Amino acid sequence: MMPCTDHALARALVALLTAYGPVQPIGHEMADWASATFSGESHLVRLKMPCPSPPDMIALATTLAEAEIELGNRLLADLALAGHARDGEDMILEIEALTLVPS
Numbered sequence: 858m859m860p861c862t863d864h865a866l867a868r869a870l871v872a873l874l875t876a877y878g879p880v881q882p883i884g885h886e887m888a889d890w891a892s893a894t895f896s897g898e899s900h901l902v903r904l905k906m907p908c909p910s911p912p913d914m915i916a917l918a919t920t921l922a923e924a925e926i927e928l929g930n931r932l933l934a935d936l937a938l939a940g941h942a943r944d945g946e947d948m949i950l951e952i953e954a955l956t957l958v959p960s
Contacts, residue, residue, distance in 0.1 A: 866933075866954055867902050869926045874950075877917050878907045883949070890955060897931065897957035901939070904950045908943060921952060931956040 867882045874880045884903035890896065909917055918938045926933050933956055940951040 865928050865931075866900055866926070866956065867904075869928070870902055870904060870921075870952060873920065873924055873926070874904065874906065874917060876920075877909050877913055880904050880906045895934075895957050895960075897934070897955060900952075900954040900956065902952045902954065904952065905944065905947050906950065908946060908948045914941070914948075917950075928956060930959075932959055 864882075864885055867885045871880045871882055881904065882902065883905050884901075886901045887898050890899040921936055921938050924933075924936055926936070933954060935953070935955040937953050938950060939953040942949045
């Protein structure tokens with residue numbers, strides 16, 4: 858199975874979230890995924906950014922939930938903020954995604 862080329866998902870997430878401050882990718886794990894009818898990859902992308910205010914954090918989670926990201930040879934089926942943790946003045950975001958191979 859061909860993975861998302863050049864971590865297009867991580868780059869797209871950085872571009873999507875820069876409205877909330879500078880964003881730095883710090884990790885991207887990918888695993889093959891399949892159901893009875895679909896195949897693709899599950900992703901866990903970790904991003905580091907300055908701590909957003911509580912209202913901005915809510916807006917950021919909404920932005921992720923409503924995002925439509927073009928990934929070329931993959932379809933983005935699911936995207937969610939799975940977790941976050943403070944790291945000094947920064948916030949570490951954990952974003953889960955599911956990409957599918959078009960049939």
